[in-house]
Amino acid sequence: MKKSDTLAVLILAAGTSSRLGEPKQLLKLNGKTLILLAVQKALKFSDNVIVVLGAKSQIIKKEIEQLPIKIIINLNYREGMGSSISFGVSQLSTAKKVIIMLCDQPLIPLLHFKKLIEKSTKYDDTIICSEYKNQYAVPTIFPYKYFSDLINLKGDMGAKKLLLDYLVKSVILADNVAIDIDTKEDWKGLI
Secondary structure: OOOEOOEEEEEEEOOOOOOOOOOHHHOEEOOEEHHHHHHHHHOOOEOOEEEEEEOEHHHHHHHHOOOOOEEEEOOOHHHOHHHHHHHHHHOOOOOOEEEEEEOOOOOOOHHHHHHHHHHHHHOOOOEEEEEEOOEEEEEEEEEHHHHHHHHOOOOOOOOHHHHHHOOEEEEEOOHHHOOOOOOHHHHHHHO
């Protein structure tokens, strides 16, 4: 897969995993932590990968610090996902687009990211999101013109509001690979 020169990847991994009871970033699937799997996947389509850490950042950082990525720590991570998106996007300097992804969706195949990128190339100025379980969600590609909207996000309000406020194009993602690991039950269903 050819890497994009203009696309940055923002991996959100700052949360406290309160519903799970342990850092989900460090759960292991096939011998690799979820954070490592997410970063390795992102590096297949971009050299501009930024990981936003927060809770337990010092331990989680050790899993990925040897990779060619930028790690940033959101000191306001307790405010929620909007705060991490805002902080992460504010750190982008040269990107013309950003794909926002989570570290707790390890089953999303590389092919899905490829389809998002291809559609984004075709509809250059449009938000390209994933669609599963009859809703728009991440991973999502935002063109530069939406960066200020992303930077203005606050608290626990993620980017979903933008997916509802603006015209978007979507790429269908099968429900069985669109699993978020939020609880012990989610994790048990995966392993």
